[in-house]
Amino acid sequence: MNRTPTPWTVEPVNTLLCEHGDGSFHRDYPGYRIRASDAQCPQGIASIYNRHSTAKANAAFIVRAVNSHDDLVEALRLLTSAIDLSKLNVKKDFHLLNVHANATRLLHKLNP
Numbered sequence: 518m519n520r521t522p523t524p525w526t527v528e529p530v531n532t533l534l535c536e537h538g539d540g541s542f543h544r545d546y547p548g549y550r551i552r553a554s555d556a557q558c559p560q561g562i563a564s565i566y567n568r569h570s571t572a573k574a575n576a577a578f579i580v581r582a583v584n585s586h587d588d589l590v591e592a593l594r595l596l597t598s599a600i601d602l603s604k605l606n607v608k609k610d611f612h613l614l615n616v617h618a619n620a621t622r623l624l625h626k627l628n629p
Contacts, residue, residue, distance in 0.1 A: 521553045521562055524584050527576045533537035533564045550629060590627055593620045 533546040549572060550561040565576045601618045627628065 522555045523587070525551055525553050526560065527573075527579045527580050529573075530564075533566060549573060551576060551580060580610070586627075590624065593624050593627075596620045597624065 527549050529547075530550045531545070531547045533548045533550070546566055548564055548566040548568075551562045551563045551565070563579070565572050565579075567573075597617055597620045600613055601615070602617065605613055
């Protein structure tokens, strides 16, 4: 599956497209636009309207998560490959077995 390349950024804008009750659209709504370094999406990847006090934090959280995704997946892969299950003792190394199981579960969830 292809996705827009990272890094992504957040920019505050005052001209998000907003649909009004009469069905018309106006570019006058403040919020945050999530953009990619890729020029294929000049209008941005997503917009978050500034309707709630958490809008800025939510936009920043999305960008941090997306920009960290590849590194986190690689860290999970390295972790699971570094733990040699054949050398672990179930009683003594239970925490490592748990770490390996959770990392493996997350990798499958992230890469179905």
